Amino acid sequence: MAIGSALSVGLIGLKAFIIQIQAFVSPGLPYFSIIGLPDTSLSEARERVKSACQASGAKWPETRVTVNLSPASMPKRGSSHDLAIAASVLSASGTIPHDCLNDTVVLGEVNLDGTVLPINGLLPILLHARDQGVCKVIVPHANLDEATLVPDVNAIGVRHVGELIELMGGATKYEIPDLIRDVNPNDGTMSICPPPGDMNEVMGQETAKWALEVASAGGHHLMMTGPPGTGKTMLASRIPGIMSPLSESEQLEVASIRSLCGTLPSYGISDIPPFEAPHHTASTASLVGGGAGLAQPGAITRAHRGILFMDEAPEFSARTLQTLREPLESGYVAISRAKGTTYYPARFQLIMAANPCPCGYAYGNGERCTCKEKDRIKYFSRLSGPILDRIDIQIEVPPVERINPGMTPSGESSHAIRLRVIVARQTAQERFREFGWVCNAQATGTWLRANTSTKAIELVNHALASERLSLRGADRAMRLAWTLADLSGKTSPGPEEMMQGISMRTKLI
Known part of the structure; x- marks a missing residue:
């Protein structure tokens, strides 16, 4: 034998x-x-x-x-x-x-x-x-x-x-x-992930840039609405450049996913968070993962530790959008097949962009809008209440009203914004060291209610009583308030930060 x-x-x-x-x-x-x-x-x-x-x-x-x-x-x-x-x-x-x-x-x-x-x-x-x-x-x-x-x-x-x-x-x-x-393993096939564009290349939109800074500092999901051509996609594509760099363990997590997908040679090891932008015609399987036998990773897993950007969000199918609900809460996706269940990490930041209506011009006085009322309602109905309730920041991106001869992009660079984001992230990590959380978006409601001041919570209770917030929304508003406090250099949020946190997440609900 x-x-x-x-x-x-x-x-x-x-x-x-x-x-x-x-x-x-x-x-x-x-x-x-x-x-x-x-x-x-x-x-x-x-x-x-x-x-x-x-x-x-x-x-x-x-x-x-x-x-x-x-x-x-x-x-x-x-x-x-x-x-x-x-x-x-x-x-x-x-x-x-x-x-x-x-x-x-x-x-x-x-x-x-x-x-x-x-x-x-x-x-x-x-x-x-x-x-x-x-x-x-x-x-x-x-x-x-x-x-x-x-x-x-x-x-x-x-x-x-x-x-x-x-x-x-x-x-x-x-x-x-x-x-x-003739193949040489050291011939440069392992590429370096190219840096995203700079935030100062976007003209105007200072309010939107500030919202992106808050989202990056606290790990918050964000929704941008506005007419075509206002810079929503440009803003979203530059978010990785202002996010806190990935730690060594996070880099290995991202690289492992890319290795499994066969795309690691195109990126190499990088501290820049990943950015995934599936087209609105993407199927549910391509978003969450699928395939014959044991399921393969989808876009939400490839966006792990980074950004999942859904442009023209209302154009995605309602079924596809609903599959995001569980991963947004749990940070992973479980895909069951006849041969077994496959678990993939999916702790990503969701960034959505949408026009105000199908034609895109239902803003201001709405004179240019050609949509019927029922079409506008149907357009946004795919973004259900449970989905919007999971999005921490909801802002409007208005059109730029005037350009001057020789006008160039202005504002802070991505590097300057990123420095503030890093400081805010480090403050949160130090605060949550014993819990293992890395940002305010991971803080539990129990911790938030126990450590937020009474005056600040009174504002949350008022929003709950007026039905501006759900209980989940109240927790998310408190997380936003803590991020605003970190960016302001305060040890804890007061009524001002809480009011701003509530207003940043109640634009569309």
Whole structure:
């Protein structure tokens, strides 16, 4: 009896788990089977692995070969386990020593000619392997840049199955195609996330800029309404430039999601918060995540720790908008499929922009508006009360009334605004250190009611009595007041900050 083994790592969403792969070469008619809940793409590894091993000069066992993926109760998917399966079979057949891979994770997809192809999701895989004490990994050569992002991990890149055999001390004869041989993992494929535009490029709209500063300082959701051409989209696209930079742990969270989506080489590791702007025709699955088998991340997960911008928000389908309600409260999304439930992080800031009506001109005296009253009502009805109640700041962005010859954008730069935001965030983090919260938007209603002054709470009670606020809205108004106090350098909000906080969230409700 000959059994060879290798280690790999599987992913269910961003949750990783170690997979022990064992190959058993036994007497019998030639047959190759893979067991342990593989999906279709993993079951197809039989033909890829067999051809790749033969292309590497290794003799394939002319007997029965059974590969088991343990734990057998966990579903396994994708082609990232091909190289580990090949290694386990090579170990069982004696091509490489039996114990050479006991403490090594092997990752990579193999081609029919033996070349090793890059995989998605390498970063969360390596982070989990390191946490489990496995610090030696063999990865595709094209993924070597990404592998070096994880400290304390010894990553070795291979281009061909034959290189793996040589690395493990086996004898082989193979040829790497020229196209693969010429690839250099340090050729600059790992890009740097470009900085967003500067806030001083937007003419006027000082009130809107102040609202964006408050939203960034406290982690608050925001809604902008106004006619076309007033700068709503320009303002929203510049929010990442005024937000507090991501911490090292947050950068790894964002990079892990991008690695899973296959977009990490386009961004690299960056402290700039992500920005996602799905089109209003986007489906529900593309927003929250979906797909066959185990669900893949959607736009709200790609916006984790950053901004989800929904331009022309009333044009999104009502069903799509309603799916945001739970993630806005919980900070994660759970997607259930027949093969299991996948959890993805979704702690994002929601920024919405909308015209006041379908034609966009129902502002001021409304003379240019061509919409009927029922059309205006229907237009905004998709933004239901529960959705609007979860949006902390609701402002109007009016048109710029006058431009002068030679007029240039003015106002503070994003850098100047960002400095104030950072100070306010640090104040909140210090205040909430014992609770683990990083901004005022995460503070609980219990804490807010216990630490806000009586005079300030009286204003909230008055708004509740007049039905300007719901109970959820009252908590959000208090969070806004604490953010305003942080930006003003005060230790706690007074009646002035509370009144301003209430007014900033009751424009549309």
